[in-house]
Amino acid sequence: MLKEERHQLILNEVALHNRVLLADIAEVLNVSVDTVRRDVIQLDTEKKLKKVHGGAVSLAYANNTGEQTKVYAIEKKRIIAKKAVQLLRNGNIIIIHGGTTCLEFARNIPEKMSLTCFTLSLPIAIELCKKPKLEVIFLGGTIAKESQIASGGQAIHNLSKINADYGFIGTGYVDANYGLTEFDWESVQVKNAVIQASKNTVLLTISEKLNSKNRYKTCEMSDITTMITELEPTANILEDFRITGVDLV
Amino acid sequence: MLKEERHQLILNEVALHNRVLLADIAEVLNVSVDTVRRDVIQLDTEKKLKKVHGGAVSLAYANNTGEQTKVYAIEKKRIIAKKAVQLLRNGNIIIIHGGTTCLEFARNIPEKMSLTCFTLSLPIAIELCKKPKLEVIFLGGTIAKESQIASGGQAIHNLSKINADYGFIGTGYVDANYGLTEFDWESVQVKNAVIQASKNTVLLTISEKLNSKNRYKTCEMSDITTMITELEPTANILEDFRITGVDLV
DNA sequence: TAATGATGTGCAATATTTTGCAGTTTTAAT
DNA sequence: ATTAAAACTGCAAAATATTGCACATCATTA
Numbered sequence: 001m002l003k004e005e006r007h008q009l010i011l012n013e014v015a016l017h018n019r020v021l022l023a024d025i026a027e028v029l030n031v032s033v034d035t036v037r038r039d040v041i042q043l044d045t046e047k048k049l050k051k052v053h054g055g056a057v058s059l060a061y062a063n064n065t066g067e068q069t070k071v072y073a074i075e076k077k078r079i080i081a082k083k084a085v086q087l088l089r090n091g092n093i094i095i096i097h098g099g100t101t102c103l104e105f106a107r108n109i110p111e112k113m114s115l116t117c118f119t120l121s122l123p124i125a126i127e128l129c130k131k132p133k134l135e136v137i138f139l140g141g142t143i144a145k146e147s148q149i150a151s152g153g154q155a156i157h158n159l160s161k162i163n164a165d166y167g168f169i170g171t172g173y174v175d176a177n178y179g180l181t182e183f184d185w186e187s188v189q190v191k192n193a194v195i196q197a198s199k200n201t202v203l204l205t206i207s208e209k210l211n212s213k214n215r216y217k218t219c220e221m222s223d224i225t226t227m228i229t230e231l232e233p234t235a236n237i238l239e240d241f242r243i244t245g246v247d248l249v
Numbered sequence: 250m251l252k253e254e255r256h257q258l259i260l261n262e263v264a265l266h267n268r269v270l271l272a273d274i275a276e277v278l279n280v281s282v283d284t285v286r287r288d289v290i291q292l293d294t295e296k297k298l299k300k301v302h303g304g305a306v307s308l309a310y311a312n313n314t315g316e317q318t319k320v321y322a323i324e325k326k327r328i329i330a331k332k333a334v335q336l337l338r339n340g341n342i343i344i345i346h347g348g349t350t351c352l353e354f355a356r357n358i359p360e361k362m363s364l365t366c367f368t369l370s371l372p373i374a375i376e377l378c379k380k381p382k383l384e385v386i387f388l389g390g391t392i393a394k395e396s397q398i399a400s401g402g403q404a405i406h407n408l409s410k411i412n413a414d415y416g417f418i419g420t421g422y423v424d425a426n427y428g429l430t431e432f433d434w435e436s437v438q439v440k441n442a443v444i445q446a447s448k449n450t451v452l453l454t455i456s457e458k459l460n461s462k463n464r465y466k467t468c469e470m471s472d473i474t475t476m477i478t479e480l481e482p483t484a485n486i487l488e489d490f491r492i493t494g495v496d497l498v
Numbered sequence: 499t500a501a502t503g504a505t506g507t508g509c510a511a512t513a514t515t516t517t518g519c520a521g522t523t524t525t526a527a528t
Numbered sequence: 529a530t531t532a533a534a535a536c537t538g539c540a541a542a543a544t545a546t547t548g549c550a551c552a553t554c555a556t557t558a
Contacts, residue, residue, distance in 0.1 A: 002268055003516080004299075004306045022534080032518050037535075053525065054534065122378070122387070126371050129394045138371070138399055140389025140407055145378045150387055158389055158403070252506075271544085281508050286545075302515065303544065 001029065006039050014049050014058045021055040076206045076230035077101045081108040083228050083249050084168065084204055090114050092165045096124055097194050098149035099170035101204040103127060109134070118162060120155055120190065122148040144186065151186045159193040167198030171205055173212040174227075176240035180218040188216045200225040203246075207231050211240070221246055255280070255288050263298050263307045270304040325455045325479035326350045330357040332477050332498050333417065333453055339363050341414045345373055346443050347398035348419035350453040352376060358383070367411060369404055369439065371397040393435065400435040408442040416447025420454055422461040423476075425489035429467035437465045449474040452495075456480050460489075470495055 006029055013020045022040065026033040044051040050059055081104040088094070090113060096102050098121030106127045109115070114133040119125050122143065128136045141155030169191050173181045180203070182188050195201045195218075203224045210229070221244040231238060233248040241248060255278055262269045271289065275282040293300040299308055309324055330353040337343070339362060345351050347370030355376045358364070363382040368374050371392065377385045390404030418440050420429045429452070431437050444450045444467075452473045459478070470476075470493040480487060482497040490497060 002270070002301055002303050002306065004301050004310065005268060008310065033534085034519080034536095035517060038517085122371055122374050125392060126375075126397060129371070129392060129397055132394070136392040136394070137403075138387060138389045138392055140387045140399070140403075143374060143378060143385040143387055145381070145385070148375065148378055150389070154386075154389075154407070282544085283509080283546095284507060287506085 001031070003039065006031070006036070007043060010036070010039060010043060010056070011048060014056060019052075019055055019057045024055075077104040077204075078108070079230040080204050080206065080228050081105040084202060085109055085113075087166060087202065087226070088113060088115060092116070093118075093162075095119070095159070095162065095164045095167040095194050095198055096128075097121065097167070097169040097191060098124060098147060101170045101206065102168055105168060105204060118159075118164065120150040120194075122150075149187075149190075151190045155190055156193040159190075159197045162197040164198045165200065167194045167201045169194055169201065169203060171203060171209065171218065173214045174203070174205055174209055174221075175211055175213050176221060176244055178213055178217070179220040180224070181214040182216050182218055183214045185216050188218045191218045195219055195223055203227045205229060207235075207237060210237055252288065255285070256292060259285070259288060259292060259305070260297060263305060267307045267310045268304060273304075323353070326353040327357070328479040329453050329455065329477050330354040333451060334358055336415060336451065336475070337362060337364065341365070342367075342411075344368070344408070344411065344413045344416040344443050344447055345377075346370065346416070346418040346440060347373060347396060350419045350455065351417055354417060354453060367408075367413065369399040369443075371399075398436075398439075400439045404439055405442040408439075408446045411446040413447045414449065416443045416450045418443055418450065418452060420452060420458065420467065422463045423452070423454055423458055423470075424460055424462050425470060425493055427462055427466070428469040429473070430463040431465050431467055432463045434465050437467045440467045444468055444472055452476045454478060456484075456486060459486055 006025075009029065010020060010025055013025065022033050022036045025036045029036070040049070040051050040056045043049050044056070047059070049056045077100060080101055084105045085108050088109065093116045095118045096106055098119070102121065103124050106124045109128075109131055111131055112133065113131070116135045116137070117128050118137045118139055119128065120139050120141070125136060125138050128134050139150060139155050139158040141150035141158070142152040143150055171180045172183055172187070175181070182191070201224050203226070205227065207229050221241070224246050226247040226249055227241060228249045229238070238248055258278065259269060259274055262274070271282050271285045274285045278285070289298070289300050289305045292298050293305070296308070298305045299310070309327070326349060329350060333354045334357050337358065342365045344367045345355055347368070351370065352373050355373045358380055360380055361382065365384045365386070366377050367386045367388055368377065369388050369390070374385060374387050377383050388399060388404050388407040390399035390407070391401040392399055421432055421436070422430045424430070429440075431440070450473050452475070454476065456478045470490070473495050475496040475498055476490060477498045478487070487497055
């Protein structure tokens with residue numbers, strides 16, 4: 001077994017599933033975990049994947065989650081994701097918009113859960129495909145290259161035909177009094193359509209984004225059913241949000 | 250045993266399996282490992298393969314950064330992709346269905362080319378997003394988990410609104426007389442919709458699939474404008490296809 | 499033919515790389 | 529806080545690479 005063959009297989013696996021576990025590869029290839037770890041370290045220095053604790057993830061994934069938001073933010077997003085999945089019940093129909101926090105949420109949906117999932121994000125769709133019991137529906141539209149999220153008239157039109165139990169969205173900026181805002185007009189349109197298409201809208205956001213504003217308003221705080229942050233609902237920073245009537249988790 | 254003979258055999262082996270072990274070659278040719286090593290060193294400097302610890306791998310193998318397709322077929326698919334992109338002109342509207350051959354095609358679209366690209370495949374959409382001058386539109390629908398391709402009524406309905414210059418599709422099976430077939434009914438429906446939505450339909454297929462059939466018929470050969478394989482259009486195997494009127498490339 | 503030199507080949511000694519293991523430290527989850 | 533999983537470290541064994549050298553082969557030239 002040549003080292004290059006192992007590298008090839010690891011890269012294939014990463015390309016296909018966005019991540020690998022060292023232990024899995026070691027078992028399949030019948031080599032020690034140490035060897036696989038060394039392989040992954042080399043591939044990491046060659047910038048062909050990103051090594052993480054326990055395995056490796058694709059650069060595409062790392063770029064979408066880890067780079068602009070530092071490693072410490074991943075942890076926060078994981079906390080948020082864990083809280084968010086607890087809202088889900090078997091049989092629910094949900095819409096997941098896009099962004100790094102929603103991606104983390106999608107990853108944390110339990111394997112055994114059966115849901116109907118609509119999404120607008122290519123990375124999230126791929127993530128959802130890994131869960132055997134989900135029905136995955138992509139709401140088509142023009143793809144924004146950086147975010148890999150569908151938007152435009154077609155996306156909004158498709159959303160208008162849905163009545164989901166939950167809509168999960170992120171936001172660029174959120175202010176207790178002024179509501180949710182974005183830098184980008186297209187995002188505002190689509191997120192609004194998600195809100196309209198959902199009985200309950202769940203906002204997933206790390207606390208850094210609290211009390212900030214930008215150009216275009218997505219919605220008022222009162223349009224949000226539940227806001228999930230990595231903080232305890234009793235945290236001081238959340239004080240202003242308590243009086244808006246939004247559920248804090 | 251001439252050196253050239255050994256070189257030829259080593260290159261054959263690499264072409265076939267993408268890798269060789271020095272020890273194996275030495276045994277087969279009944280020469281010392283040292284000799285084989287020197288041969289491989291020479292072939293490496295001649296850029297005909299890549300020498301690695303313990304053996305050698307093909308250049309394609311060494312260069313790629315994570316292919317999803319099986320290594321043995323990737324070279325053929327690359328040849329097909331290179332031929333296919335030559336059909337494209339700036340400003341074209343194209344539909345790319347899905348599958349590994351189409352994915353390779355998407356990867357080979359030149360950076361500087363400006364096109365409007367519709368697709369039904371998540372991996373292809375992500376690939377297209379890397380090209381700065383493309384407009385990428387995902388045709389929504391229910392995602393098949395294994396293939397990560399959208400299908401179902403929504404996909405077909407969206408396709409019905411398109412009039413593209415080219416539709417690029419792969420196929421599971423193709424027979425000169427019987428036409429294109431699939432194992433899967435959903436695929437048949439969607440591919441048909443792609444064909445209807447395109448002025449010209451281009452079939453991308455490796456020669457292995459020629460002269461094979463399966464359960465459901467996608468279309469007749471006469472519905473295909475151009476068939477691209479990795480072979481020369483004059484190849485013997487393509488004889489039966491010449492009388493169908495399809496363009497062979 | 500014989501001498502010459504260039505090249506190819508195998509062998510053996512030595513150096514380097516790769517790999518797995520065991521013990522310790524760090525990280526993550528409960 | 530406790531526990532389990534994973535990472536890191538150093539080390540030794542095995543596999544492979546490198547090097548120098550001896551010898552064989554073969555073409556060229558005297």
